Amino acid sequence: MLSARSLRKASVPPSLLSDPSPGCLQPTRLAVHVRQWRRRILLRVLRLRLPRLQARDIHGRRDAVQRKREPVDSYQCAGDSCLILGTVDAYSHLIVSRLDTVAEDIDRASYSVPPRDSGVGEGSWAGLCFSPTHQSTVAVARELCKSIDIYDQDIHIRSLRALWCPSSVRFAQGSESSSILTITEGPQLSIWDFRMHNNGGCVQRISGPTGGILYSVCTSPSGLIAVGGTDRAVTVYDPRRWSALSRWVGCSKYEITGLSFSSVDQSFIYVQGVDYEITCGRWRESKCAFSFRGDSNWLGFSKCANTDVVAGWCESGSIFVADVRQDLLSVIGV
Template structure:
């Protein structure tokens, strides 16, 4: 197992000319998405406030890290390189979630957003972040005449970006779309709080299995199944504890966290808990993301402004940092260990993690020694 470390931690402030007062967010901080440029020198951070989406460029150069009390990383204050309003069709109510999907074609990416009534807008962006088709497609919620606005979540299939799932908390529904075609509606028992397509189960059906947290339950849905409304499995946690976050790793493991301050890892082949990192956070857990370098590491975001990286098997924290106010958005790049979060103070934090340099050097020395031995023989 490799060892991870933070290479840099940057803090930038959104210009007041762009956003003066961010709109208040739900406890689930899902109003940020980020994309690292091909040369790795900077990243584009997308944030949602009110009915609009904004884009900021943050540099990612390696810098010296300093630590404060309890080993917390101290961010380096930097300036935003560029910032502007994303030119696309705006929502009519407050945006609740934004997601950036990486495509096989590196020349463009896909940006999706959903507002408090479940209205979905998807745009195809070029390398510069401009909307290629002005708007790719827009889908109105199936229950448009029902209820009030509430938190809404969004996720894309990792193998087919045209497939998206939208959770609408107040209506207790998850709608699945293939672009603008509505495929089916899943009915949850409790208010859904997070959703994620399971990346792989080893048998090629990664586009059809959806994990949803609702109340104290983790529910698994098979989009091809008709029985039980498509619900494949229900895993109940402690009664009264609400789950706020779910994510899956490249190996298929599923992690959940919530008010019990515990990260639980499940094996989807047996639907049993592989590990429980009990009380790893001081307060409620509202964000989770497995490392892209090694799935034995997981990033955890809590209500008390803290974000940390740790080995979930060993229940061991590797590094951590804190925001300066309530989180409005938290996300990890889909292909790299670059995380971003933004606060209602307009501060944006970006951390870049990688394999420890001592370990990289050791592997390089081993490789050079092997090559020399081969030549001598």
């Protein structure tokens, strides 16, 4: 059982992050990474100011490789001994950096991938995700273009075309699922295998709430897929049968814009609402274990890939970081 023990917050100086904004309804402008060898949390947030953006940690150190001319929409960490840092802006300009996590964030290598359409057209939400088994593989989704581009480092592998505007993208987990993508697009959950050519690579479509929109998708190491959106419910699917295992109704007061299965116990799931609350509970029993709130609306929500460290960045500049363990929750102020 997971339980909450304490809650603390860190305040980011306004000089470091001036006038932050969520950028979209499902903000992904925060990433969290844990140095397991001493349980030190390394948090990355973005300085959202034009014409040039720089990624900094909350201690003020700057990643000079992270420079963009448009607002950065998504920010994601991967790796353990080598921290892989990925950002994508509103025109799907991708930058991936590799930093040495043992030393003081020494830049090891980086590369940049320009947009497929050279950045022409209207900017919109863009998201990225790394493959959990092949971290050189990254998927970049772009909302208004209804496209998902697959890259192996800076080499373009394939483009997938969605029927609706994508709002979230995640790789399926497991050694046999390294080429499987889960995408929420409009009211549907779509499953893609970019090795296939039939139906453009789409292997399954599952309809979500009638008249509603899905905003978030997450996957578990056992293969489960969870989605949430305007219906304020979390639905968990079994990909072996393409049927719903459970539906947790009313787990959030507002639209669900962030989801993540617990790494400690996969029977628990973290739910982020569009306001300033994060809930953790058992999805099978539809039972809340604990929840905590920020002091204003979220600008970003993230959980570390291999451990239950959950972070939320608020519009006020405050960052809440929760270190969750079995029968223990210790919230760390960074």
